[in-house]
Amino acid sequence: MSVLVIAEHRRGDLRDVSYEAITAGRELADERGSDLHVAVIGGDVDAFAEELNCEGVDAIHAVDDGEEFDHNAYQTAAAALADRLDAGAVVTPNSVNGLDYAPALAEALGVTLVTDAVGIDYDDGLTVTREMYGSKVETTVDVAGDRFVLTVRGGEWPPVEGVGDATVEAADVDVPESGARVTGFEEVGGGDVDIADADVLVSVGRGIEEEENLELVEEFADALGATLSASRPIVDNGWLPKNRQVGQSGKVVTPDVYIAVGISGAVQHVAGMKGSDTIIAVNTDPNAPIFDIADYAIVGDLFDVVPELIDEFA
Amino acid sequence: MKVLVTVKEVAEADDDFSIEGTDIAESDLEYDLNEWDDYAVEAAVQLAESGVADEVVAVTVGPERAEETIRMALAKGADRAVRVWDDALDGSFPDVASKVDLFEAVVAEEEPDLILGGVQAADTGFGATGVALAERIDFEHAAVVNHLDVDADEGVAHVHRELEGGVEELTDVDLPAVLTVQTGLNEPRYASLRGIRQAQRKEIAAKELSDLGLTAADVESALTVRSMYEPESESDAEIIEGDAGESAGRLAEVLREKGVSA
Numbered sequence: 001m002s003v004l005v006i007a008e009h010r011r012g013d014l015r016d017v018s019y020e021a022i023t024a025g026r027e028l029a030d031e032r033g034s035d036l037h038v039a040v041i042g043g044d045v046d047a048f049a050e051e052l053n054c055e056g057v058d059a060i061h062a063v064d065d066g067e068e069f070d071h072n073a074y075q076t077a078a079a080a081l082a083d084r085l086d087a088g089a090v091v092t093p094n095s096v097n098g099l100d101y102a103p104a105l106a107e108a109l110g111v112t113l114v115t116d117a118v119g120i121d122y123d124d125g126l127t128v129t130r131e132m133y134g135s136k137v138e139t140t141v142d143v144a145g146d147r148f149v150l151t152v153r154g155g156e157w158p159p160v161e162g163v164g165d166a167t168v169e170a171a172d173v174d175v176p177e178s179g180a181r182v183t184g185f186e187e188v189g190g191g192d193v194d195i196a197d198a199d200v201l202v203s204v205g206r207g208i209e210e211e212e213n214l215e216l217v218e219e220f221a222d223a224l225g226a227t228l229s230a231s232r233p234i235v236d237n238g239w240l241p242k243n244r245q246v247g248q249s250g251k252v253v254t255p256d257v258y259i260a261v262g263i264s265g266a267v268q269h270v271a272g273m274k275g276s277d278t279i280i281a282v283n284t285d286p287n288a289p290i291f292d293i294a295d296y297a298i299v300g301d302l303f304d305v306v307p308e309l310i311d312e313f314a
Numbered sequence: 315m316k317v318l319v320t321v322k323e324v325a326e327a328d329d330d331f332s333i334e335g336t337d338i339a340e341s342d343l344e345y346d347l348n349e350w351d352d353y354a355v356e357a358a359v360q361l362a363e364s365g366v367a368d369e370v371v372a373v374t375v376g377p378e379r380a381e382e383t384i385r386m387a388l389a390k391g392a393d394r395a396v397r398v399w400d401d402a403l404d405g406s407f408p409d410v411a412s413k414v415d416l417f418e419a420v421v422a423e424e425e426p427d428l429i430l431g432g433v434q435a436a437d438t439g440f441g442a443t444g445v446a447l448a449e450r451i452d453f454e455h456a457a458v459v460n461h462l463d464v465d466a467d468e469g470v471a472h473v474h475r476e477l478e479g480g481v482e483e484l485t486d487v488d489l490p491a492v493l494t495v496q497t498g499l500n501e502p503r504y505a506s507l508r509g510i511r512q513a514q515r516k517e518i519a520a521k522e523l524s525d526l527g528l529t530a531a532d533v534e535s536a537l538t539v540r541s542m543y544e545p546e547s548e549s550d551a552e553i554i555e556g557d558a559g560e561s562a563g564r565l566a567e568v569l570r571e572k573g574v575s576a
Binding site for chain 2: 010094100108115133135137138140141143179183188226233236242245250251256280285286287291295297300301305307309311
C-alpha cells in the first residue's frame with residue numbers, strides 16, 4: 001500500500017502547504033515502508049510536477065483538468081489515483097480547499113478521516129496528534145484500520161527540499177460535470193491602510209469585550225504612533241474593517257513590534273503575525289497560546305494596563 | 315424551500331481546568347451553542363424572513379442537556395428541532411462517518427433543499443461533517459462560506475468561500491446543497507424575550523438510533539482518544555511582573571528601547 005499526497009495550488013502558484021504535506025507523507029511512507037506518490041490536479045501541471053519533484057518523492061501524477069481548484073475534480077482524481085495506486089493513506093493540506101474535498105474523498109473511499117493533524121506516529125496503526133478545545137489541550141487519537149485520509153495543519157511539518165528523481169506521468173481521469181462552478185476571485189481587505197506596511201502594530205482581540213471599548217486601544221495606538229489591527233472576532237463583529245484583520249484569512253504581518261491586546265492567539269491568528277520581530281502580549285489568561293510566541297508578557301487585565309501605558313506615552 | 319440547520323452544543327474549558335483520563339473534567343467545562351453554528355442559524359432564519367425558506371428545522375446530536383442549546387436556535391427563529399441521542403453514543407469519540415450516518419437518516423425523513431452548518435465545532439475542530447454528509451446524500455456542497463445569496467427560482471446558491479490570505483472564491487452551487495458557514499457571514503441576533511417564550515412551545519423531537527433505523531454497530535467509531543494533555547509551553551517570554559502601573563512602566567521602557575514612540 002502506498003501513500004498519496006495531493007498538492008495544492010492557487011492562481012498559478014503551488015502553495016507552501018503542498019511541500020509540508022509531502023514531508024508528512026514521506027514520514028508516513030517511511031513508517032509504513034511504502035512508496036510516496038504525489039498528485040497535482042489542474043493548472044500548469046507540467047511545471048508544477050517539476051517543482052514537486054523533491055527529495056523522497058517516488059512518483060508524480062499530473063492530472064490535467066481545469067485551471068483552478070474544483071472540489072469535484074480533486075475528489076474524483078484523488079479517488080481514482082488512490083484506487084489505481086492502492087494508496088491506503090491519502091494526505092492533503094488542512095486548508096480551506098482541503099476541507100472542501102478531503103471529507104467527501106474519505107466518504108467516497110469508505111475510509112476513516114482525521115483532520116488537522118499536528119503530529120503522526122505509525123506503529124501497527126496510525127496515531128494522530130491533534131488539538132482540542134481551542135488549542136487548550138492536545139490529544140493522541142488511535143485510528144482503527146490501515147486505510148485513511150489525513151489532513152495536516154500548515155506550519156507543523158517543514159517543507160520538503162532538494163531535487164528528487166521521481167517518475168512523472170500524466171494521469172487520465174474522467175471528471176464528471178460539477179454542480180459547483182467557480183466564477184472568479186475577489187481580493188478583500190483593500191482600503192485606506194495596509195497593516196502589512198506598519199512598523200508597529202497594536203492589535204486588539206476579543207478581550208476588548210465591547211465596541212465602545214475600542215477607543216481605549218485606538219488611543220494607545222495613537223500614543224505610540226502605531227497602526228491599529230485586530231484579530232478575527234473584532235472584524236466578524238463589524239467593529240473594524242476587514243483590511244485590519246491579522247491572520248490566516250486576513251493579512252500576514254511582520255512589523256518590528258507587535259502588541260497583542262486581549263488576543264488569545266488561536267493558530268489562525270498566530271499564522272499571520274509570528275514573523276514579527278518583537279511580540280508583546282497582554283492577556284488575563286496565563287495559559288493563552290499567544291504567550292508561547294511572545295517575547296514580553298503581561299498577565300493582566302488590559303483595562304488596567306492599557307490606561308497606564310497611555311499615561312506613560314502621553 | 316426547506317432548510318435544515320445543523321447545530322452542536324460545544325464544551326468550552328475554563329481558564330483553569332484539569333484533565334481526568336482522556337478528557338477535561340466535567341466540572342471545568344461550560345456548554346454553549348457552537349459559535350459557527352450561530353451564524354448558520356442566523357442565515358437560515360434570514361432565508362425564512364425573506365420568504366426564500368418555508369421552514370427551518372434545527373437538528374443536533376446531543377444528550378438531553380443539549381435541549382437548552384437547541385432551544386436557543388428555536389428562540390432565534392427556527393420552526394422546530396430534532397435532537398438525536400442514544401446511550402450507544404455516550405462516552406464515544408465519534409468519527410465523521412458515524413455522525414454522517416445520523417444526519418443521513420434525519421435528512422431522509424426531512425428531505426431538505428438546503429443544509430447549513432458551521433465550518434467546524436469549537437471543541438473537536440474536525441471541520442468535516444458537512445462536506446462528508448453532502449457526499450453521502452448526493453448533495454452539492456461548499457465549505458467555508460462567508461457570503462450567501464440563495465436564488466430559489468434558479469436553484470442556485472451564489473456563495474463566496476473564504477480562502478487564506480484575504481482572497482475569496484466566488485462559486486455557484488446547485489441546490490440541493492450543504493454549505494458550511496464561516497463566522498462573520500452575518501450578524502447573529504440575540505433571542506428576543508418573545509422568541510424565548512415562543513421557543514418553549516416549539517417541538518423538539520427526540521430520536522434514538524432505533525427511531526432512525528440504525529443500530530449501535532452503525533455508529534461505532536474508528537477513532538479512540540488515547541491520551542489528552544496540556545501542550546508544554548514553548549514560551550521564553552520575559553514575564554513582566556507587578557501591578558498595572560509597574561508592568562506598564564517596564565513595558566514602556568522596553569518599547570522606548572525598541573524606538574517606539576509617537
